[in-house]
Amino acid sequence: MLSELFPNVNIEDLWVATQETLYMTVIAVIGTLILGILLGLLLFLTERGNLWENTILNFITATVVNVFRAIPFIILILLLFPFTDFLIGTIRGWKAALPALIIGAAPFYARLVEIGLKEVDKGVIEAAKAMGAKTNTIIFKVLLPESMPALISGITVTAIALISYTAMAGIIGAGGLGDLAYMKGFQRRDFDVVLACTILIIIIVFIFQIIGDLLSKAIDKR
Numbered sequence: 001m002l003s004e005l006f007p008n009v010n011i012e013d014l015w016v017a018t019q020e021t022l023y024m025t026v027i028a029v030i031g032t033l034i035l036g037i038l039l040g041l042l043l044f045l046t047e048r049g050n051l052w053e054n055t056i057l058n059f060i061t062a063t064v065v066n067v068f069r070a071i072p073f074i075i076l077i078l079l080l081f082p083f084t085d086f087l088i089g090t091i092r093g094w095k096a097a098l099p100a101l102i103i104g105a106a107p108f109y110a111r112l113v114e115i116g117l118k119e120v121d122k123g124v125i126e127a128a129k130a131m132g133a134k135t136n137t138i139i140f141k142v143l144l145p146e147s148m149p150a151l152i153s154g155i156t157v158t159a160i161a162l163i164s165y166t167a168m169a170g171i172i173g174a175g176g177l178g179d180l181a182y183m184k185g186f187q188r189r190d191f192d193v194v195l196a197c198t199i200l201i202i203i204i205v206f207i208f209q210i211i212g213d214l215l216s217k218a219i220d221k222r
Contacts, residue, residue, distance in 0.1 A: 008190035013180060018200055020094040021176035024166045025204070028101035029159045035106040036158070037151070039065060040113025041139065051135050065107040073104045073165050077172060094166075097174035101165055109158040116150030117143055149220035156212025160205050167201060177201050 039061065045051050046058035071079070077100040081091050088096045120143055128142050144151070170178020177197040185193030 006192045006196050008185075008188075008192050009196045010184075013184065014196060014200070017175070017177045017180040017197070018204075021163070021166050021178075021201070021204065024094045024097055024101060024169075024174070024176055025159065025162050025208075027098055028105065028162050028166075029155065031098070031102035032105040032109050032158055032162065033155055035102060036109030036155075037113055037144075039106060039110035040117065041143075043110060043114045044117040044143075045139075051138065065110050068103060068107040069111070071104075073100070074168050074171070076100055076104050077169060077174075092173045092175075094175035097166065097169040097176075100169065101162055104165060105158050105162050108161065109154055112154030112157065113147075113151060116147040116154060119150060120146040149216050152212060152216045152219060156209060156216070159208045159212065163201060163205055163208065 042052075042061045043058065043065065046054040046061065048055070068076070077097070080100045080103065084096050084099050085091050087099055090096050124142055124146060125138060128138050133141070166174070166176050167178030167181070170176045170180070171182050173179060173183075177200055181194045181197035185191065185197060
């Protein structure tokens with residue numbers, strides 16, 4: 001039955017492409033989580049009235065975040081070719097897509113982190129300061145734990161965006177399901193290959209969404 005619906009699909013190629021998409025997504029999510037939280041904290045803490053109030057640093061950080069958020073992902077990949085070649089040693093393959101994936105998604109996630117941090121009750125922060133808590137303590141014992149459900153929801157949304165980014169990266173030879181759908185599906189007019197890749201991408205999106213929802217519900221004690 002499946003062979004009739006997908007006569008041009010090579011199962012081995014499909015499995016390899018699926019693994020590459022998962023590798024790209026998982027590693028990019030980890031990198032985005034780290035860089036995005038750092039940028040989000042910097043945006044929040046340097047705002048007026050916050051712990052590291054610094055108008056100039058806040059403006060610079062916000063500008064960098066806004067600029068990279070504004071660049072379409074497919075163009076960002078092209079702009080980062082020299083950096084990717086220097087860092088990875090090649091501009092092809094799933095590993096070469098990682099710098100663009102992380103740099104493209106981290107600013108988006110940073111804004112979600114900033115929003116999550118702003119939702120933390122300022123009374124809790126003031127109480128911690130009144131008790132003599134240091135900045136590091138406030139960050140790791142108050143801000144991050146209190147905003148954790150929002151941070152998890154944000155990284156779930158970002159992870160799903162990253163899956164679509166991996167598909168776009170495949171058009172320029174980054175591997176994964178996007179590469180397979182374009183190179184061996186669309187270009188050869190084998191649209192059953194495109195359909196198979198699309199179905200698998202949808203399944204991966206559902207898996208990430210379910211995991212994110214379960215983690216968010218488990219951590220949210222409100």
